[in-house]
Amino acid sequence: MVTSGTTPALATEGLTRRYGRRVALADCTLRIPPGRVVGLVGPNGAGKSTLLQLACGLLAPTSGKVSVLGARPGTRLARVGFVAQDTPVYAALSVADHLRLGARLNPAWDAAFAARRVAALGLDPRQRAGRLSGGQRAQLALTVAAAKRPELLILDEPVAALDPLAREGFLRTLVESVAELGATAVLSSHLLSDVERVCDHLVVLTGGRVRLAGDVTALLDAHHRATAPPPPGADVVHGAIVRGPLPAGTGAGPVQLEELVLAYLRGEGDPR
Numbered sequence: 001m002v003t004s005g006t007t008p009a010l011a012t013e014g015l016t017r018r019y020g021r022r023v024a025l026a027d028c029t030l031r032i033p034p035g036r037v038v039g040l041v042g043p044n045g046a047g048k049s050t051l052l053q054l055a056c057g058l059l060a061p062t063s064g065k066v067s068v069l070g071a072r073p074g075t076r077l078a079r080v081g082f083v084a085q086d087t088p089v090y091a092a093l094s095v096a097d098h099l100r101l102g103a104r105l106n107p108a109w110d111a112a113f114a115a116r117r118v119a120a121l122g123l124d125p126r127q128r129a130g131r132l133s134g135g136q137r138a139q140l141a142l143t144v145a146a147a148k149r150p151e152l153l154i155l156d157e158p159v160a161a162l163d164p165l166a167r168e169g170f171l172r173t174l175v176e177s178v179a180e181l182g183a184t185a186v187l188s189s190h191l192l193s194d195v196e197r198v199c200d201h202l203v204v205l206t207g208g209r210v211r212l213a214g215d216v217t218a219l220l221d222a223h224h225r226a227t228a229p230p231p232p233g234a235d236v237v238h239g240a241i242v243r244g245p246l247p248a249g250t251g252a253g254p255v256q257l258e259e260l261v262l263a264y265l266r267g268e269g270d271p272r
């Protein structure tokens with residue numbers, strides 16, 4: 001089945017996952033349109049990895065629904081690329097072995113892209129993955145996932161182990177290949193500056209709940225920074241950040257993405 005341009009890349013409805021009595025994700029309803037670079041942000045323990053693993057079919061929901069490219073998670077393996085937080089590679093296999101394995105397992109494998117990236121990263125194709133540095137292992141895992149040419153690329157903190165230059169280069173390549181393929185990327189990150197630079201859709205999770213989700217431009221349009229104390233009745237997210245229009249005459253300015261995210265991370269109001 002080929003997904004249409006309107007099939008959400010990822011959709012969840014009332015998605016809940018418990019570990020024993022601990023609720024890791026609660027009643028999560030999301031609809032991520034195709035073609036976006038999505039930033040998934042939230043503090044430690046917010047439920048980001050849980051959501052991404054549910055999307056990949058590595059975890060089963062306790063209740064609720066999740067669909068990926070219009071199908072059940074885990075049924076579109078060749079079309080979904082996933083890099084887990086610990087960027088797993090096969091320690092005993094060389095860099096070249098990883099690329100050969102990728103080519104054998106993935107029908108849409110882009111060998112030229114993989115070879116180009118390995119060369120640009122300065123990785124020795126003969127080196128065993130177990131002997132690479134943490135950042136180099138992350139780069140290899142990302143290269144393998146991207147060379148699958150997936151329709152959906154799911155990355156759990158992909159740039160955490162990379163140095164600033166490598167991070168910039170990786171994010172640039174990611175945005176370029178997502179645009180070229182018309183694909184979707186969902187990446188969790190603690191680095192708001194990276195999210196601000198590359199993401200055009202945002203999901204903020206705290207305490208297992210979705211606090212904010214939507215296209216970045218729409219979210220920025222829907223919020224303001226009050227330049228004077230917000231009047232009674234204003235929908236204050238946190239501090240000076242207000243949702244919706246302010247009454248005429250109340251001073252307000254545009255809001256930056258980073259301060260918007262921080263307001264939702266700090267705010268303790270109801271999920272929006």
Ligand SMILES: Nc1ncnc2c1ncn2[C@@H]1O[C@H](COP(=O)(O)OP(=O)(O)OP(=O)(O)O)[C@@H](O)[C@H]1O
Nearest residue numbers: 019022023024042043044045046047048049050051
């Ligand atoms: N295997 C597990 N068994 C029990 N509890 C778990 C398990 N995995 C996650 N949790 C709990 O579920 C909650 C969400 O964890 P999760 O790893 O999804 O958060 P996260 O947002 O990815 O955090 P981080 O930014 O630290 O990676 C946390 O309270 C965590 O302790």
